[in-house]
Amino acid sequence: MRPDRHARTMLPIPDRPSPGLTTYDAKDPDTAYPPIEPLLPPEGAPNVLIVLIDDTGFGASSAFGGPCATPNAEKLAAGGLKYNRFHTTALCAPTRAAMLSGRNHHSVGMGSITETATSAPGNSSLKPNTKAPLAMTLKLNGYSTAQFGKCHEVPVWQSSPMGPFDAWPSGGGGFEAFYGFIGGENNQWDPALYEGTTPVEPPATPEEGYHLTEDLADHAVSWIRTQKALMPDKPFFVYFAPGATHAPHHVPKEWADKYTGTFADGWDVQRKKTFARQKELGVIPADAELTPRHAEIPAWDDMPAELKPVLEREMEVYAGFLEHTDHHVGRVIDAIDDLGVLDNTLIYYIIGDNGASAEGTVNGAFNEMANFNGMAALETPEFMLSKMDEFGTPTSYNHYAVGWAWAMDAPFQWTKQVASHWGGTRNGTIVHWPAGITEKGGLRSQFTHCIDVAPTILEAAGLPEPTMVNGVQQSPIEGTSMLYSFDEPDAAERHDLQYFEMFGNRGVYYKGWSAVTKHRTPWVMVGGTLAAFDDDVWELYDGSTDYSQSRDVSAEYPDKLHDLQRLFLIEAVKYNVLPIDDRTADRLNADIAGRPTLIRGTSQQFFPGMGRLSENSVVSIKNKSFSVTAEVDVPDGGANGVIIAQGGRFGGWSLYVKDGRAKFVYNVLGIQEFATEADQPIPAGTHQVRVEFAYDGGGLAKGGDVTLYHDGEVAGNGRVGATQPMVFSADETTDIGYESGTAVSTDYTPQTSRFTGKIHWVQIDLGDDDHDHFIDPDERMRVAMARQ
Structure with missing residues (x-):
């Protein structure tokens, strides 16, 4: 293996011409210059594919014991590793910003979503230029880079056709190619698409069989094939982030119909079925406990009988949506395999950027815009029944009920947005890299977090963490490489301290223990009374004996709880979490929040x-x-x-x-x-x-x-x-x-x-x-x- 001659800690890599003889006449026999060589990463650097599914709980995918068939995830796991203690931030934009930078979400200004940004550094939605994204680092080291799918990291005042495009994937995000959408969600049948920063129309209509996930996979497959055809020696970094399975839950009818009758027993029974399957698969410990349903979540038996057929259909559509998504992820992986480069492609298949979404109300919705406008009363049981056959079709804009989200987060408490508990932050993750991982079908239980993805990829590629990017000194990456665990199943975990916070829901993990407090319930957004932060009730869990946070031991270990509460505050200061912000109107008023706005006047x-x-x-x-x-x-x-x-x-x-x-x-x-x-x-x-x-x-x-x-x-x-x-x-x-x-x-x-x-x-x-x-x-x- 040739030694790497590049000074890669400073990016772009400085040009360093070799001193030597300069002749007067190019025909002079002593004229000699080394050939021009394209920039490449160190020899052996793998291709990289990150697949990030949207709004999918730990207990949804069949790969982790759930009811939704994901055969491609299972196949990938059989040839690689499952991580059953991988964590996200509990919300989409913060998870994505953290994963793509290797830094905590408040460190890169994404303490919440872009729409509620404030002028506080941890919530500004502006990534500091001292924290260059992974794609930029890889591109400047010789990788080809491309993103397909969702980007929800653009500040709202920069999301118009005039930009500026610094935060867009192909503007300043480090991706040479981008095809997808800007924002939190999109109509799967009629999406608002961009190619780079240029608006484009979908290539076909729903009547002609168009679906966004299939389109994204088509573009990813075409780009990967072209890249390998034209630059076979150059590795690629592809970030495949479909809007699925975020609402609206849109999928061809035949995929939903596969699940007809599957969910007739309701969400309480489904959680128990999933829990049993998880133990059978071994993706949770044998002594793990199933956490109970909280009072805020209605029991299936208490739901109106006339609404239950609709509730069943909501879940059938979601299950079909997830299986359909996995199918098209499989097409991308198959394309890599067909090119003969799968063995040296490091794949992360992250099944959810947060827990399952409980934003669909207690009853779910045919058109979630009705709920957004405070007009959910229009969607009566009679109306919902009349629309049952349309759920998932181009005439719907649907979401499932809170109970299904809770079921899809089995065996954990709570859901998306609840950063305090594993139901909001623990997502099943698969890592596949035959050239770098010996074991096939293994399970890893070290604590890991989405900020660990970037340093893992850099270490796998033999690349140093950059100290200077585009003339700006970089702050250290805050994640921990997971590479040590690839071939050491019992290695002691190296990421042993991590804070969590979202809208006042907060917690801290330290060496097996977690101290957490839930401040806000996601679906109680109107009329709920929020406690003062100091009055929030904290819980304590011992992860060494309690995988699912099922037994609160705060009364038994008050000193341990106090130590962890103090540790949370230290981490909160370190990473710009303070001031904790649970405001409502103030965060939506741009003038009060302190963010720019495009629109002024009447x-x-x-x-x-x-x-x-x-x-x-x-x-x-x-x-x-x-x-x-x-x-x-x-x-x-x-x-x-x-x-x-x-x-x-x-x-x-x-x-x-x-x-x-x-x-x-x-x-x-x-x-x-x-x-x-x-x-x-x-x-x-x-x-x-x-x-x-x-x-x-x-x-x-x-x-x-x-x-x-x-x-x-x-x-x-x-x-x-x-x-x-x-x-x-x-x-x-x-x-x-x-x-x-x-x-x-x-x-x-x-x-x-x-x-x-x-x-x-x-x-x-x-x-x-x-x-x-x-x-x-x-x-x-x-x-x-x-x-x-």
């Missing part, structure tokens, strides 16, 4: 071709009067198409032209549609088309009168009976001159939505009757959290 102008504008990028028309004015050129014979549209099939509004006539449609949650159409066509030539909405007032979600104008003359009148008070969509956007994603109105499709005339400009002006103050602060926080 008027906003748009121009043709603008699109993919998130709700953070557009003035809010909710709970108030507003007008939309557009100057357009109409050709002889009339025009058709969208002038401006916000939202989509599951809620939004659109001003468009149909058969030459202006039309305004307000779509409430895909359940009610209110349309106002002009009495006569817009004449040919240049004209101003205007819609005025006069809000009824008196509270939230009220209706109002609609008036259409041509050049200031009344052209039509109508009525909107109700409006959405909080949010139109988690992923749909505002577009000018067309509509991307799904369509607000059935009068057109995204493919037929383009305006056939010419748009000069469009302007939204808000009235002075803003009823925004009626929105309870806790309600705002609930919506922000439910969307992440």
Whole structure:
């Protein structure tokens, strides 16, 4: 093996030309220069694939005893190792930021999600340039790098089409290629996609069989094949992060139908079945105990009988979704195997960026936007039953009930967002690397954490931790390499101290012991009373005899509890956890929180071709009067198409032209549609088309009168009976001159939505009757959290 001649602690690696003879004439026989060699990492450095599944609990996948078939995870585990004490942060964006940097989530500014960022260093959503991402380090050492799927680490004020793109994967994230979406969740059938930083449309429609996970796998497979065809000597780093299995739970019907009848016994029985299977597989210790159901989680037997068929279907759809996701992960792995490079590819298959999501309410949802808008009452048992066959299809935006999330976290307590307990933070993980791991089908039980992934990869590649990246001195990586455990099943764990915190739910692990306190229940976002931090009740668990945190021994070991509480505070100071922040309204008000905002004032102008504008990028028309004015050129014979549209099939509004006539449609949650159409066509030539909405007032979600104008003359009148008070969509956007994603109105499709005339400009002006103050602060926080 040749010695590595590069000084790799400083990145980019400084050019160091060798001194020697310089001849005058290139034909001189003494002229000699070494050949130009592409930059490569040290000899033997493996390819790397990280697969990160979304919102999947420890007890969901069949690889870890769950009811959802994941044959590719099982196959990978049979040739590698399972880690049954691997931990995340309890939330998606913090886990991703921590994993990709090797630092704790508050260290890289991601103490929460980007939508609730503050100016405090631990919660700013801004990664310090002293903590370069793993992908950047690998790229600057000669790796080819690519990301496919979800990126929820972009600060909200940087997520518009104008960037800046420093936090985007292919902007400053170190990935040479990116294909996926920016944000917390996406419609699997009609996603808002980016290639690099450029918005692109899906290559097919749901009717043509399109699904996002399959599309992401197609792109990953194509990129890997191309990389190996053109650069066979250069290793790759691929980060495959599908939005699955985050809500909405979208999957082809045949995958959900595989599980028909499987969950008829309900979530209490399912947890017991999973627990027994986990012991049978040996993925939990023989003496582990199944933690009981907390009072906040309803018993299956207490659920309304008429709702149980719907609840069953919710879980059938989720199980099919996870199996479908595993299938497409398997396609990526098979492509690597077909290229003959699987043996020297280090694969992390992390089954969940946090515990299962309990953000779907006690009953689950057909369209989770109803709950986000405080209108869940619209989804009655009768309504849910009428929609049962549509769950998982393109006409749904569904989520499962809290009880199923709890069941999918067996054998642990609690769920996603609860960083204090293993149900929120322990995720089954598989590591596969035949060239670097001797044992096949092994189990590892050392304490590990998502911040350990980056240092493991660097050690496996023979790369030093960089001290300087792009001219900035780097702070030390905070994770611990897991490489020591690959061939030493009984090696003493090296990562023996770790804090956890999310929205005041907090804890600390130290040498087998964990001290934890739950401050907030994820699905109780309105009306719940939060205790003062000092009044939170702490629990103590001895991990040496209690794998699942089932026996609180705080009364028996008060001194140990006090020691660990103090240790939590020390770690909290060290890693920017303080001040602990459980605020609601203040974190959602950008001015109070101290983060920038794109939108100011009561008027906003748009121009043709603008699109993919998130709700953070557009003035809010909710709970108030507003007008939309557009100057357009109409050709002889009339025009058709969208002038401006916000939202989509599951809620939004659109001003468009149909058969030459202006039309305004307000779509409430895909359940009610209110349309106002002009009495006569817009004449040919240049004209101003205007819609005025006069809000009824008196509270939230009220209706109002609609008036259409041509050049200031009344052209039509109508009525909107109700409006959405909080949010139109988690992923749909505002577009000018067309509509991307799904369509607000059935009068057109995204493919037929383009305006056939010419748009000069469009302007939204808000009235002075803003009823925004009626929105309870806790309600705002609930919506922000439910969307992440």
